Amino acid sequence: MENTEDIFYKKILVESGNEVLFMFRFFRNIFRWDFEGNEFIRQCYMIGYRSFPLVAITGFIVGFVMTLQSEPTMKEFGAVSFIPRMVAISLVREICPVIIALICAGKMASGIGAELGSMKVTEQIDAMEVSGGNPIQYLVVTRILACICMVPILTVVAEGLGLLGSYAGMNVSGKVSAVLYFHKVFTGITFGDLIPAFIKTIFFGFAIGFVGCYKGYNSDRGTESVGIAANSAVVSSSLWIIVIDAIAVQLTSALGY
Template sequence: MEQEAKFSWSSIFEEAGNQVGFMGSFVRNMFRGGFEGNELIRQCYNIGYKSFSLTAITGLILGMVMTLQSIPTMKQFGAVSFVPAMVSISVIREIGPVIIALICSGKIASSIGAELGSMKVTEQIDAMEVSGANPIQYLVVTRIIACTFMIPLLTLMADALALLGGYIGANLGGHISLLLYFNKAIASLQFSDIFPATIKTIFFGFAIGFIGCYKGYNSNRGTESVGVAANSAVVNASLWIIVLDGIAVQLTSIFAYS
């Protein structure tokens, strides 16, 4: 039993060490000459544009459901007029970034993990390396940067659609004009709600790209490992998002709301 615990700890430290090494390799190659601009654009398209519909629908329904769920309770307190403000603050501060990041970790981290994992299994990464090209620069740097750029944009777009969804939800059971709804929703928001929430999505994006690349690039040989890489990329990226969110909330509480 003690031996199992020891093995577990050593593998955790080994994994942490490997991740730090991979991070170092990413940083070193990011500032090296021969940046892969075209591949970065292609990855931004794959990661951003191809996730647009998923995140848009999620955002829209998220706002609508939150509004519909809140109205009956708020009615009891005679505070229905606060629903737009409540939905906008909760979506923009917390629910929007986290939900979109978790959805993207399922879609993007798994896809990166599986893609790089299968490239590893079929020796494409080795082929790149032995040809003298730099696989980290071509495969890893571009994907991590694309995720870091695109996740905040997707989140901002989903947040806006969540407010629109809130407006639709409010109009399903009553009537409120678009202008009034958005006035109430936006008037309640402050810079300290939007800025920290957007900053944390940059870290979420980085975590999704980094974990996806790390798991795929370091997968074992054999077809089974492609599935393992995709699965562990999602699990680890989701875990990192939750942990980073916890840290971000603490930091925001200290610096933004104190």
């Protein structure tokens, strides 16, 4: 008879195997001539455009608060002029990609998980499959690609607004011209800061879309499973984001960026 530990490891192995198979089905369906272009655009609108206000406000406030918080300490060292550069590098390299990805995980992954989960419960996915359609192509590929495209775009938007927020923060205690502020920002950051961070967000987007789709598509029958799918999509994709970030930091350090 199997003990609890064996069952636990068996479950992990089965789940990992299913995730790999699901990923394989996704990649096999990406490069097909009958790509669902309209659905992809609809998903970009639903997933990306509708997240814009949340992401914009978050980005602005993060930049604003970070500047206000760091100003007293920097003042002590007489390094206030370094704030634009410091905030810009922090926002671009780490804070915006990770915070926006975690926000997107909460909004997108849970939405995708709940939507596909309820489609599964109401047999809509089965109906698509038995009618000869391709639910992976229509539901999964479009959503994952939309996340891959929209998360980096939203991150760039948040970074831009974060810098604006930082500029506003600098003007709370003193007056700095926009030209001087952004001159300091753009002389402070390099492509070596921007590109690895941008590439990282593509992987974040994939993690959010993939986990949301996997959890929703493979949810059990019953309404309770819809909630479970949405919840576990957020938890798992957030974990993935942290792990990808840790790997990306190691890689960029090793490559000298």
